[in-house]
Amino acid sequence: MVKVNLIPESMQAAQARRRHLKWWAAFLALSAVAAGVPVGAHWMRHLRIDELRASSDDLQTDLAAARADLKSATAEANDAFQRIERAKALHSKRAWSDMLALIGSCLPKDCWLTALATDPDVPSAAPPARKTPPPAATPGTDPPASPLSKGGQRGFEPAVVIIDAPRKLRMTGEATDATQPLAFVTRLKESQVFRDVILERSLRENPEEDSHFRFELICEW
Secondary structure, three states: OOOOOOOOHHHHHHHHHHHHHHHHHHHHHHHHHHHHHHHHHHHHHHHHHHHHHHHHHHHHHHHHHHHHHHHHHHHHHHHHHHHHHHHHHHHHOOOHHHHHHHHHHHOOOOEEEEEEEEEOOOOEEOOOEOOOOOOOOOOOOOOOOOOOOOOOOOOOOOOEOOEEOOOEEEEEEEEOOOHHHHHHHHHHHHOOOOOEEEEEEEEEOOOOOOOOEEEEEEEEO
16 A cells, blocks of 8 residues: 655654754753752752851850850869868867967956967978888789779879978967966966966066066967
8 A cells, every 4th residue: 555645845844843842842851950950959968068057156156155154163163162171171170269269268467468379380291101012912812902093903092291280379478467477377277278388488578667577488289
């Protein structure tokens, strides 16, 4: 069977061009979509990077604020610790207010103190105490571990510093009569607070004039 196409060649050419245009349009659309996917992904990545940078800046700001708060809290904790240690040290010392009240009650009439100080006035630190070395381990046994060691390894114990606390109280005063310093010493001894009370000196400042008697005594405990 013979087929005859009666459509003019110009119309066939136009139809062919339209088909080619459709194919090219579809190809270009697919190409545009294919090219837009990585572009869109790249743009989304940039947005994500910007968000992460903003979040990082916020975290850095919060971190700086947290460090400032930590520094302030550490300073406050150190200050509180020092106050507690000072309070403990004062609590462990002698009751100076009671001792001064006792001295004032023992002081005779017309007799007064001009100076009162501990002896020594400033505690001196003794050299670090040396610890005796631990006994050597017998063969076949493990050496004893130090209390500060971990995992069986020997630790280093800190040196012990001994503070020389005052043991004497030196008082200087004046009296209108020579017997008043002796009465003062007697009253201090009768209080049984001090181990010994020694009157080191008692003399008139200006023998030619009617002056006061200057005395100096030491109380030991």
